[in-house]
Amino acid sequence: MSDVIAAAKGANDALGRILIWLPVISALAGGALTGGGALLVSRLNHHYARELVEEAAAERLRNETRASEEKQARERYFLPLSLFAC
Numbered sequence: 348m349s350d351v352i353a354a355a356k357g358a359n360d361a362l363g364r365i366l367i368w369l370p371v372i373s374a375l376a377g378g379a380l381t382g383g384g385a386l387l388v389s390r391l392n393h394h395y396a397r398e399l400v401e402e403a404a405a406e407r408l409r410n411e412t413r414a415s416e417e418k419q420a421r422e423r424y425f426l427p428l429s430l431f432a433c
């Protein structure tokens with residue numbers, strides 16, 4: 348009977364040691380989840396911002412190219428007209 352009581356007491360002591368660390372483990376796990384979530388959100392924001400900037404740069408290049416082509420077309424149309432007018 349004393350063996351059973353000693354084994355139960357030993358189990359309670361081990362459980363007591365684990366229960367002491369449970370709040371610490373919970374806090375560390377919560378901090379890791381929160382930090383991991385913050386890093387993920389930061390990475391996603393950076394990714395989408397970079398994608399937006401790349402799209403804006405491509406659109407700006409298309410607009411500049413189109414404006415340059417339109418200017419050349421106007422010059423090609425104007426030069427022959429000015430030669431015939433002379």
